[in-house]
Amino acid sequence: MLDIKFVRSNPESVKEALVKRAVDLSLDEFLNLDEERRKKLAEVEQLKNKRNVVSEEIGKLKKAGEAAEEKILEMRSVSQSIKEMDEDVKEIEVKLQNILLTIPNVPNQTVPEGTDEDDNQKVKEWGQPKEFDFEAKPHWEIGEQLDIIDFERGSKVSGARFSFYKGAGARLERALFNFMLDLHSREHGYTEIIPPFIVNADSMTGTGQLPKFAEDMFKLEGTNYYLIPTAEVPVTNLYRDEILNTDQMPIYHCAFSPCFRAEAGAAGRDTRGLIRQHQFNKVELVKFVNPDNSYEELEKLLQNAEQVLQLLGLPYRVVNLCAGDLGFSAAQTYDIEVWLPSFNTYREISSCSNFEDFQARRANIRFRREKKGKPQFVHTLNGSGLAVGRTLAAILENYQEQDGSISIPPVLQPYMGGLTKITADK
RNA sequence: GGAGAGAUGGCCGAGUGGCUUAAGGCGCACGCCUGGAAAGCGUGUGGGCGGGCAACCGCCUCAAGGGUUCAAAUCCCUUUCUCUCCGCCA
Numbered sequence: 001m002l003d004i005k006f007v008r009s010n011p012e013s014v015k016e017a018l019v020k021r022a023v024d025l026s027l028d029e030f031l032n033l034d035e036e037r038r039k040k041l042a043e044v045e046q047l048k049n050k051r052n053v054v055s056e057e058i059g060k061l062k063k064a065g066e067a068a069e070e071k072i073l074e075m076r077s078v079s080q081s082i083k084e085m086d087e088d089v090k091e092i093e094v095k096l097q098n099i100l101l102t103i104p105n106v107p108n109q110t111v112p113e114g115t116d117e118d119d120n121q122k123v124k125e126w127g128q129p130k131e132f133d134f135e136a137k138p139h140w141e142i143g144e145q146l147d148i149i150d151f152e153r154g155s156k157v158s159g160a161r162f163s164f165y166k167g168a169g170a171r172l173e174r175a176l177f178n179f180m181l182d183l184h185s186r187e188h189g190y191t192e193i194i195p196p197f198i199v200n201a202d203s204m205t206g207t208g209q210l211p212k213f214a215e216d217m218f219k220l221e222g223t224n225y226y227l228i229p230t231a232e233v234p235v236t237n238l239y240r241d242e243i244l245n246t247d248q249m250p251i252y253h254c255a256f257s258p259c260f261r262a263e264a265g266a267a268g269r270d271t272r273g274l275i276r277q278h279q280f281n282k283v284e285l286v287k288f289v290n291p292d293n294s295y296e297e298l299e300k301l302l303q304n305a306e307q308v309l310q311l312l313g314l315p316y317r318v319v320n321l322c323a324g325d326l327g328f329s330a331a332q333t334y335d336i337e338v339w340l341p342s343f344n345t346y347r348e349i350s351s352c353s354n355f356e357d358f359q360a361r362r363a364n365i366r367f368r369r370e371k372k373g374k375p376q377f378v379h380t381l382n383g384s385g386l387a388v389g390r391t392l393a394a395i396l397e398n399y400q401e402q403d404g405s406i407s408i409p410p411v412l413q414p415y416m417g418g419l420t421k422i423t424a425d426k
Numbered sequence: 427g428g429a430g431a432g433a434u435g436g437c438c439g440a441g442u443g444g445c446u447u448a449a450g451g452c453g454c455a456c457g458c459c460u461g462g463a464a465a466g467c468g469u470g471u472g473g474g475c476g477g478g479c480a481a482c483c484g485c486c487u488c489a490a491g492g493g494u495u496c497a498a499a500u501c502c503c504u505u506u507c508u509c510u511c512c513g514c515c516a
Contacts, residue, residue: 041476045485052485055497059444068496075496243436243473372455375473 001362002103004096008034017106020323022115030099037092044085051078101205102212105358107323108331114322120335121322126306127315129339130398138342139396140273143169145404146424149274160271161263161278168422172395173281175415177256177388180283180308184385188304190254190285195234197257198225203237206363208329215264227260231284232382237363239288243375244367250289250297254385257282273393275347280389287381288365291357294379298354302334305350305385311411314394315339317346331356336386338394349390352383
């Protein structure tokens with residue numbers, strides 16, 4: 001959410017940002033409502049002041065045993081007017097809030113212009129895509145042939161975009177997220193969190209999923225609960241409505257969670273394999289930092305996520321998302337894309353963003369620079385570190401051998417009980 | 427799930443319709459005192475919104491939302507959360 005005072009005093013910058021993002025939204029209604037609200041507010045506050053003053057007089061008159069009927073009658077009608085005007089103001093405020101909640105964040109200065117992913121700016125490439133001297137198989141075929149992933153029974157038991165991990169596949173998944181959590185908590189200074197996997201609507205609003213993206217999520221029928229689409233939601237909302245002390249900042253959390261996504265607009269896309277599932281595991285990195293250095297923190301966050309791929313020996317590239325491809329809440333985002341041989345291309349495996357104070361304002365997360373200073377909003381950042389299912393897919397594809405087996409990356413072998421290879425016969 | 431009790435400022439805690447612009451204490455900040463410190467004394471000490479260049483002024487805020495009243499922390503209703511007991515349960 002943008003600061004209403006910022007929108008009021010910088011309408012041109014906001015309009016420019018909307019154009020840059022190719023979002024069709026007129027600010028004029030908002031600006032008019034804002035002016036109307038302030039006008040009515042001044043009027044009703046003046047009446048309330050009168051009521052406060054006169055009510056006190058009535059109290060004194062009554063105490064002194066004097067008549068106060070006339071003033072009481074007058075105040076009765078004043079109170080009625082206040083009630084009506086309060087309703088008007090409230091109505092305007094609801095409208096303003098509804099608009100404000102649907103205005104996306106302003107992209108930062110360095111975000112490249114562009115309308116879709118083709119305009120994203122390549123920042124770096126790491127590793128060489130491996131040349132296979134046989135035909136590289138897609139991970140779903142490998143998974144089925146090794147009997148470590150079962151898509152068919154996933155469909156039977158749940159539906160499309162669900163799957164079972166089995167045997168060495170289940171163990172590999174577990175090895176991956178344990179490896180990631182150990183790396184981030186031991187080497188990178190993140191405090192580990194296991195959050196609730198179900199949250200309320202306030203939390204979804206705090207991070208920006210609601211009100212605009214309700215159809216992307218699973219809501220539990222008859223309740224106010226949602227399955228989380230990422231650990232970002234519960235972990236960012238950890239400090240909702242709190243004022244943090246400077247000495248506890250910056251806060252780094254890493255969190256494991258399953259993620260649940262309705263994939264409403266993705267019918268027909270990535271229908272096979274692990275790339276686009278309704279449920280997948282992810283290790284998420286979340287930071288709460290001082291606004292002064294949030295962009296340094298973004299670079300460090302990106303490096304922490306990249307490190308996972310480097311240690312796993314998976315080739316990847318980093319792109320700086322253009323304005324048109326940027327998520328609703330983000331001011332800047334780097335995507336990390338891993339090489340998938342069967343797709344013959346790079347696919348997103350992590351998204352690292354600085355939200356500046358956009359989420360902090362929605363979720364009301366503040367801090368004080370000095371002990372007696374005014375509270376101000378923190379900057380929040382997060383990034384996948386990494387999406388576990390996609391990482392597993394990347395390992396199956398990049399580490400496949402001609403005989404159909406999979407070699408286990410050395411860093412994972414301790415997590416696999418020393419196993420170095422997954423073969424069909426086991 | 428059943429029965430009951432609660433929710434007041436950073437913390438503890440008073441307050442059952444107007445003398446509360448939330449008592450008192452703790453904590454914190456500043457000052458006095460001191461060679462320095464402690465103790466003591468004094469002053470100050472939440473958040474949001476609106477107006478104003480500012481000093482400052484006004485409004486709102488006693489879990490949240492509604493209601494009664496000229497006037498609500500206080501009375502009524504709803505919701506949320508916490509605690510106790512019972513039942514069930516990984």
